[in-house]
Amino acid sequence: MxxxxxxxxxxxxxxxxxxxxxxxxxxxxxxxxxxxxxxxxxxxxxxxxxxxxxxxxxxxxxxxxxxxxxxxxxxxxxxxxxxxxxxxxxxxxxxxxxxxxxxxxxxxxxxxxxxxxxxxxxxxxxxxxxxxxxxxxxxxxxxxxxxxxxxxxxxxxxxxRAQARAKKAWADLSAVGQGVYLARDLVNEPPNVLYPESFAKKCKALTSKGLKVEVLGEKQMEKLGMGSLLGVGQGSVRESQLVVMRWDGGTAKSKPVAFVGKGVTFDTGGISLKPGAGMEDMKGDMGGAAAVTGTMLALAARKAKVNAVGVIGLVENMPDAGAQRPGDIVTSMSGQTIEIQNTDAEGRLVLADALWYTQDRFKPRFMIDLATLTGAILVALGEEHAGLFSDNDKLADQILDAGKASGETLWRLPMGPAYDKLIKSKFADMRNIGGRFAGSITAAQFLGHYTNGVPWAHLDIAGTAWQSGSKPTSPSWGTGWGVRLLDRLVSDNFEK
Missing domain, CATH: 3.40.220.10 (Leucine Aminopeptidase, subunit E, domain 1)
Structure with missing residues (x-):
């Protein structure tokens, strides 16, 4: 239209x-x-x-x-x-x-x-x-x-009657709309069409919009020591990928803002197999990566005056004979070891290496990760709000304000050292699940160990990346949630 x-x-x-x-x-x-x-x-x-x-x-x-x-x-x-x-x-x-x-x-x-x-x-x-x-x-x-x-x-x-101002504002907003469309398309695509390599190929096509795009394959990630991310995809015939997208719209000396996305293009749960009912929805377990990709397109399309980096970890979580097992211990890029107690808690394993890589290479102003990470966030907040976790009050407040302005709202939940005891492992530095209680919080607490002191926020979008019904501005299953939020965050705070 x-x-x-x-x-x-x-x-x-x-x-x-x-x-x-x-x-x-x-x-x-x-x-x-x-x-x-x-x-x-x-x-x-x-x-x-x-x-x-x-x-x-x-x-x-x-x-x-x-x-x-x-x-x-x-x-x-x-x-x-x-x-x-x-x-x-x-x-x-x-x-x-x-x-x-x-x-x-x-x-x-x-x-x-x-x-x-x-x-x-x-x-x-x-x-x-x-x-x-x-x-x-x-x-x-x-x-x-x-x-x-x-x-x-x-x-x-x-x-x-204010055509000049309206057309100028519409040029920027229509660029954001393009980003939302792309994110929705990615979430809606069937998993036999959208898998790590084909997702990465779609990202490469965004070079025509002015983005710089790099794709790291498994051999490159092995050299970097990304055992946490690679373990998730080892049961799939599809090669895992790490995609780095850059928009250089700011000054040369300005540190970039960084967005990191979970991109599990299909999640069976691995050896810890999910129930069959509803498993088809797990094609959308890359909603965080979709939001990051759509945001990077929006920033490029409206020529945002900011340096931005988007990093997405793309894997397929499958249960073949070579798949990761409960009880395995992997070493992340950070050097920290992780005991795998449930292979269906895989998104945090992908993000652990993606976050560490991002802070290590780009030294960003902050990092925000987006992930369809836990079913627990749906129990807590339903489909109305995403969960926000952060170690930085200023960043958290900026995100909450951007959420209210864009209509993509969040609710901040607590974090703290007391939750670390729930992910303590007998055999490694930590384990990848925390038990029955505070599931969304312990997932965020796990991720906090891979930020290396960079201001950081984690957005759990498991309740907002796709929807059971439809809304006036979101008529499809895949919502593209996060693109308007992140673009508004940048435009309000980091382009002045």
Missing amino acids: NVTISSSTLPKTGALVLISVEGTKLLPTAQAVDEAMDGGLSKAIKAAEFKGKVGQVLDIAAPQGISVNRLFVVGLGAAKSLKPAGLETAAGRMVGRLNGARIKQGSIAGDAIEGSEIADGDVAAHLALGAQLASYRFDGYRTKQKPDQKPSLTKVGVMT
Whole structure:
């Protein structure tokens, strides 16, 4: 679907969507429409008891006095509490509504909203992003779809009187949308198509966007001593990979920000085999790597003024005769030894070497890792928030603020030396599981031993990387969660 920023001239075809805030008069475009309808819009609003509350939608078919076939008014709630994510959700909801009505072309009025913290022009840009995100589809493997099963909407124009500002903001936001699309595609791909080597190949293709991309194979990782990462993939016929993506948009002397992603392209659990029910979802166990890859594309596409590094560890966890066993002891790149007590606690083993490699080679300002790491985080937080763990309060607060601004929210959980006793091993420096209690915390505590004092945060996205249903701006199973969060973190704090 094509999304554009357009003038505030009333459209002559398709559907028109007006925005409304609670407790205020009609916004400028709605006023113009009401005049053209000889007060008909005001009468319809009154008759329907439409108050402009969040999620309210007024639908008027064949409105008199204007040329469009359908007129909608969507509520945004109170102006003072409106956030960009609220605009995006409203636009996404309306894209779904327009497709449901089999409408081919729509226009959304992106009026300035008095009393809101969102500037004129930015309103239109965020409405455009919501429409873009809502239009995502992963239909490449469907061969029998009928025309009426496909989206009808082909074009959305977001109208604004502040076109210059809106177009500038939209250029950046549409780049973020590209990153979200890529992350969703990666998570949604079937595991016979997306495996470590093919994932790495997709990353290499991003050199056309300005990224520098390196791929390390198993022999290179063996020389570096990455026994923790390599042990996970030794039961697979697919070769494990470590991909390094770099965006050099800052000054030469500026330390990079670093993002590290877990990329288990399929997770059977290994010898500690998972139950069969739901195992197909384990194609998405590379959601952290997908988010890092999408973020790196977003930064490059909008030419972010920052130096950034994305490192992803790509493995397939399979249970063949050569697979890692419970009871094995491996040596990580850091030199620390790990007793394997459960081969299904494999993501932390991948991240241990990826984190150590990142801090050792790049000396970054900070590291943030993303991983679909524990089922325990789903029990704690469901699908609404990701888990945040950090050894640095300033970084944690910056991430939480970026989450609120982007709509990708987190909840911070505790860490501390007391949890180390739960991962203490009788035979090695530590073991890879901590037992029944505090599962997400002990996983984070394990990772903290591989950061070497660099400011660090761990995001457990097992509840947010994919979803059981759908949301207005996230209609597919794979959500692309993390791209908007990390891009907002960079833009708010590290490009000034």
